[in-house]
Amino acid sequence: MNHRFPVHVYYEDTDLAGIVYYANYLKFIERARTEWVRGLGIDQSRLKEAEGIVFAVRRVEADYLMPARFDDALEVDTTVEQVKGARIVLKQDVLRDGERLFSAIVTLVALQESGQPARLPANIRLILH
Template sequence: MSHRFALRVYYEDTDLAGIVYYANYLKFIERARSEWVRGLGVDQARLRAESGIVFAVRRVEADYLRPAVFDDLLEVETRLVETGGARILLDQEVRRGEERLFAARVVLVCLAADGRAARLPAEVRQKLVQAA
């Protein structure tokens, strides 16, 4: 199962050439991941406050396929690929209609308050598994 997040390209998202600045795609997929986790019923602020657990990006492999421009309506699709003890692997795509503009493979890790890897809490793992 995948999650979809719609967004519009604003002037501030573009560069001098009038296309979306490359780093903004990372912001777009971050927003989509945040909404995906929220939609699963995971309250990240509560998780941090109660257990010190946070999610961090460990790795991103990104492919910039086609440019988006001002006022485009885009959709970010997030798909869970796999979960490990402390790791979540996702595929994310940014589309304009049926046209793929950007694709990324993202590795998230679960961290404890001291910055070390921590196992995914059981309730979070269960929500991820149910959504897959």
């Protein structure tokens, strides 16, 4: 399963050198994950209300390979690597014209509102496999 999300680099995304500030790549991939989940038909607000489950980022392993610059048209490519129990592992790449600029392995966990791990509901596990 693969999801593509377009991102346009705005002036506010860049640093004094005109390149994307490193922390903004995390914002780009967060937006892509949100749209990916929405596109799968998973309503996170309803999941929280009905089952008391929310998703949280547990770990991000990131590689900054090449700089993106003001006005670049980028794409975030999201791929499911692993689904287990309460955990989803994703690979997310930020691309410019097919060239990888940034790559991350992101581990998401399902949590109860108390902060304790929660098993992913069966319907969500089916969607992700």
